[in-house]
Every structure is written in C-alpha cells, then in structure tokens.
Amino acid sequence: MSFKITSSAFKDGEMIPSKYTCDGENISPPLSWSGIPEGIKSLALINDDPDAPIGDWVHWIVFNIPPEVNEFKEAASNKNLLPKGAIEGLNDWHRKGYGGPCPPSGVHRYFFKLYALDIVLSLKEGATKKQLLDAMKGHIKATAQLVGKYQRKR
Secondary structure, three states, rough: OOEEEEEEOOOOOOOOOOHOOOOOOOOOOEEEOOOOOOOOEEEEEEEEEEOOOOOOOOEEEEEEEEEOOOOEOOOOOOOOOOOOOOOEEEEOOEEOOOOOOOOOOOEEEEEEEEEEEOOOOOOOOOOHHHHHHHHOOOEEEEEEEEEEEEEOOO
C-alpha cells in the first residue's frame, strides 16, 4: 500500500472550495492519509504555495503528528482539534496554525506535503518551515502529496 494523502473536500489537482480560503471561512480542510510505512515515529505536514509573487508562501505547518493518527477533521487547526502531541509551526503571516489560500491574482497551486519520519522532532511550537526541513533531514522515510488550486473570486 502506497503512502498517500487525500481530502474529502477536493481531489488532487482540483480547485479548493472557497470555504477553506480567505474568501470563505478560512478553516483548514479535512485531510486523511493511508499507507504509513512501518517503524514511523511521527508525521509532519507542510502546506505551501510555490506560485506566490515573493516565492514559496507557507500556509500551515504541523509536526510530531502521532503515526497512529490518519486524519485531520475539517477546521482542526482553527478549533484546536489536532491530535495530542501534534505541534503547529509558524505560517508566513507570522501566526501559528492554518491560513488559507488568498492569492493576489491568477490561479495558484497549494501543496499539502506529508512526511513520514523515523523520529519525533525536538522543535518547539512556532517553528518555521526552514527549521522543520532542517530537523527532518536524514529522517524522511516517505512523502505523500496533495495539490489543490485556488483563484480569488473578485
């Protein structure tokens, strides 16, 4: 069974419903995953937009997700419904938690990348994407990816 991440709100490569964006409720979408490899100690999620005008824009970071967990319910970030042990990092709005798509123009792609790790990270709440990537070096055993798209409704 291959490691994969999906959402009941949108399919890979499709448009993200506005409910999960700055044009809607700006809540984190429901996510689920399967096929976690044996021996994994934790999972990490990075949600970013490589199409942002200033380069990669980080929307959400969660790490130390317990390996027995296989989903985030809708609005998990916004309603403090993340599983025990999971820690949120800093997004590029300099806030912890989820910040939905809000592209200034055109269609942007939003990557939800899930990493299966052989360690539990010693990072603190509010860690940045760079700190997370540095801490994961040499410990990533598998990755899964879901891509959604969004364009503002002006």
